Amino acid sequence: MGLVRLGANILRWCNSCNLPILEEKTCPICYDETVETPLTPPGDCRPAFVFDIEMIRKQADEQFGPGCGELLLPGDNIVILNKAPALDRMYEIISDGAVLGALMFDPPFGDKLIIRPEAARRMLPRMKGKVIADEGSLASIASGSNLMGPGVIYADEGIKNGDEVVVITDSGTIVATGLAKKSADEMNSRSRGVAVKIRWKNDQPLGGTSVPKKRNDWEAVIRANHEYLEKMVKKAIEFIRDLRRRYDKPIAVSFSGGKDSLATLSLALEAGISPTILFADTGLELKETVSEVRRVAREHNLKLLVEDAGDAFWENVEFFGPPGKDFRWCCKICKLGPTTRLISKNFPNGVISLIGQRGYESEQRMRKGSIWHNPWVPGQIGASPIQNWNALLVWLYIFSRKLKYNPWYERGLDRIGCFMCPSSDIAELKIVKDGHPDYMRWERYISTYRKTMGFPKEYETLALWRWKRLPPAMRNKLSELNVDIETTTVPSSAKGPIELRFAKGYRPCTDGGLSVEGVFSRRLDIVRVANLLNILGPVELHKDENIAKTGDIIIFGEGAVTIKGKNDGSIDDLAKKIEQIVSRAMFCVACGVCVGRCKHGALKVENRIEIDPDMCTHCGECLGPCPVIRFDRDIGI
Ligand code: SF4
Numbered sequence: 001m002g003l004v005r006l007g008a009n010i011l012r013w014c015n016s017c018n019l020p021i022l023e024e025k026t027c028p029i030c031y032d033e034t035v036e037t038p039l040t041p042p043g044d045c046r047p048a049f050v051f052d053i054e055m056i057r058k059q060a061d062e063q064f065g066p067g068c069g070e071l072l073l074p075g076d077n078i079v080i081l082n083k084a085p086a087l088d089r090m091y092e093i094i095s096d097g098a099v100l101g102a103l104m105f106d107p108p109f110g111d112k113l114i115i116r117p118e119a120a121r122r123m124l125p126r127m128k129g130k131v132i133a134d135e136g137s138l139a140s141i142a143s144g145s146n147l148m149g150p151g152v153i154y155a156d157e158g159i160k161n162g163d164e165v166v167v168i169t170d171s172g173t174i175v176a177t178g179l180a181k182k183s184a185d186e187m188n189s190r191s192r193g194v195a196v197k198i199r200w201k202n203d204q205p206l207g208g209t210s211v212p213k214k215r216n217d218w219e220a221v222i223r224a225n226h227e228y229l230e231k232m233v234k235k236a237i238e239f240i241r242d243l244r245r246r247y248d249k250p251i252a253v254s255f256s257g258g259k260d261s262l263a264t265l266s267l268a269l270e271a272g273i274s275p276t277i278l279f280a281d282t283g284l285e286l287k288e289t290v291s292e293v294r295r296v297a298r299e300h301n302l303k304l305l306v307e308d309a310g311d312a313f314w315e316n317v318e319f320f321g322p323p324g325k326d327f328r329w330c331c332k333i334c335k336l337g338p339t340t341r342l343i344s345k346n347f348p349n350g351v352i353s354l355i356g357q358r359g360y361e362s363e364q365r366m367r368k369g370s371i372w373h374n375p376w377v378p379g380q381i382g383a384s385p386i387q388n389w390n391a392l393l394v395w396l397y398i399f400s401r402k403l404k405y406n407p408w409y410e411r412g413l414d415r416i417g418c419f420m421c422p423s424s425d426i427a428e429l430k431i432v433k434d435g436h437p438d439y440m441r442w443e444r445y446i447s448t449y450r451k452t453m454g455f456p457k458e459y460e461t462l463a464l465w466r467w468k469r470l471p472p473a474m475r476n477k478l479s480e481l482n483v484d485i486e487t488t489t490v491p492s493s494a495k496g497p498i499e500l501r502f503a504k505g506y507r508p509c510t511d512g513g514l515s516v517e518g519v520f521s522r523r524l525d526i527v528r529v530a531n532l533l534n535i536l537g538p539v540e541l542h543k544d545e546n547i548a549k550t551g552d553i554i555i556f557g558e559g560a561v562t563i564k565g566k567n568d569g570s571i572d573d574l575a576k577k578i579e580q581i582v583s584r585a586m587f588c589v590a591c592g593v594c595v596g597r598c599k600h601g602a603l604k605v606e607n608r609i610e611i612d613p614d615m616c617t618h619c620g621e622c623l624g625p626c627p628v629i630r631f632d633r634d635i636g637i
């Protein structure tokens with residue numbers, strides 16, 4: 001997840017009432033000033049459900065000793081989770097107006113609680129993992145230094161290098177929290193070097209547990225935020241009514257079974273509209289999601305139109321390979337395909353499709369705005385009445401209207417989609433795996449694929465299939481684990497004819513825009529392909545990752561291709577050129593026919609054609625007849 005900033009963070013807190021307040025600088029109940037809760041952007045926070053709270057308590061008990069979980073999050077109280085950007089799932093934990101720390105999933109090891117001083121203050125009476133620092137080291141910690149070995153008076157037995165610990169004075173005042181860089185034995189011998197890498201300094205130097213604040217429930221949060229919530233509801237209703245006035249088209253709701261589309265549907269009903277419900281079943285839905293869609297349509301007596309992708313995913317996965325965050329052929333085939341069929345069959349004269357899209361979900365979605373045209377479905381106008389809502393506001397709306405929602409939200413998911421969506425974190429995939437029978441089929445497929453490709457076992461355990469090109473954070477993780485990254489790329493050893501197959505279209509699962517994902521039927525010699533790719537523009541060759549890139553085109557050595565473009569025509573044109581370039585790179589018979597077409601002397605033929613990148617102007621003139629290209633062949637675009 002990238003950093004998304006939608007202006008000021010809207011989560012504030014009334015410390016007098018101990019309630020989260022959306023946006024308002026004055027508490028609507030007691031009129032005291034509210035304070036901003038410092039969240040990591042994008043700040044798309046949500047309520048913690050019982051499942052989440054139990055998960056945090058269990059982790060606190062495991063890491064810091066029995067009973068710590070209940071001290072950290074006592075009884076029933078308001079707890080909010082803010083999903084922060086990280087390699088895998090990371091939630092900042094907010095309660096009583098303070099960020100207590102973060103629960104992060106650290107693959108392949110599992111959950112880990114990173115505590116801030118307020119969390120340590122709550123757990124201190126039962127907490128293991130205390131390091132007592134001498135008075136002489138406090139000033140340097142206060143000025144931003146780590147705790148060094150000679151500054152340790154005593155460290156609790158059992159502390160290991162890599163544990164989360166609290167640094168205190170010998171009178172029990174909390175100094176900071178951080179990461180142990182030595183074992184207890186090493187610290188107690190006062191050996192030189194960093195003993196604790198300080199993460200958070202204590203800016204409220206109190207000892208012991210914090211004073212309990214007034215407890216509240218979500219009913220109280222709804223009451224406190226009533227005015228703001230209803231203001232946003234009114235705006236959304238006006239937005240929907242305005243759409244009806246501006247466009248002479250029927251209104252439907254694209255319902256996914258998730259919270260955002262549930263809120264969108266409910267807003268449409270409040271606007272006095274009885275929309276048709278559109279459901280594009282990808283064939284990879286959680287079964288509870290399909291039940292939700294049917295239940296909602298039945299309970300509101302709304303017309304439900306369903307188009308099912310059936311087995312399209314499984315029929316195509318053998319050819320395309322696993323989908324990735326950067327290779328979403330699945331969205332085109334399993335979602336765009338059924339959506340397009342659904343709309344063109346049922347709304348030949350167009351439709352306004354209300355979609356629960358929110359700007360907080362990604363920068364691209366933020367840029368997309370509240371109304372857009374789907375270039376692949378003429379006549380369809382997409383519109384989101386909740387474009388500027390954050391997840392907490394959506395939940396307050398759902399709670400306030402007492403709407404029933406997808407049960408997976410209470411099992412730890414905060415996003416409902418396909419059961420093995422490549423956008424998922426490993427932590428989310430683990431939750432789905434335990435509750436979805438089809439997950440085993442996916443695991444079997446990935447296991448066979450990994451073995452066929454000769455990838456290391458981490459391809460499965462770290463779900464590396466979610467990327468074609470590993471992000472830097474995952475590459476760092478692999479290097480920490482001593483996994484040879486080279487082995488995650490593919491040698492150009494395959495033989496056989498070459499065929500290119502595409503899934504193209506709008507990107508319905510992510511940020512919109514046009515793209516093509518394609519796969520050649522064999523692995524590519526990426527160095528050769530990179531050389532001839534100069535025909536289209538200056539090339540970056542990443543040999544270690546087996547990737548060649550020019551402009552918005554990325555070609556992977558294992559045969560995958562992604563192209564982004566402004567319109568259908570430009571993408572088709574690029575796709576055709578890429579097939580020709582790759583065919584030449586792989587099969588050139590050194591006939592020399594193309595050499596004369598280059599006016600810049602950039603081509604030479606020895607055993608096969610080669611471009612001198614310093615002389616090539618990327619003009620494309622050499623892309624004429626060539627014996628290895630059949631120009632009359634339909635390349636499947
Ligand atoms: S025209 Fe001849 S030399 Fe040029 S790429 Fe094709 S086969 Fe190779």
Ligand code: SF4
Pocket residue numbers: 534535536597598599600601602603611615616617618619620621622623
């Ligand atoms: S004709 Fe020559 S300069 Fe133009 S793209 Fe081909 S190799 Fe490069």
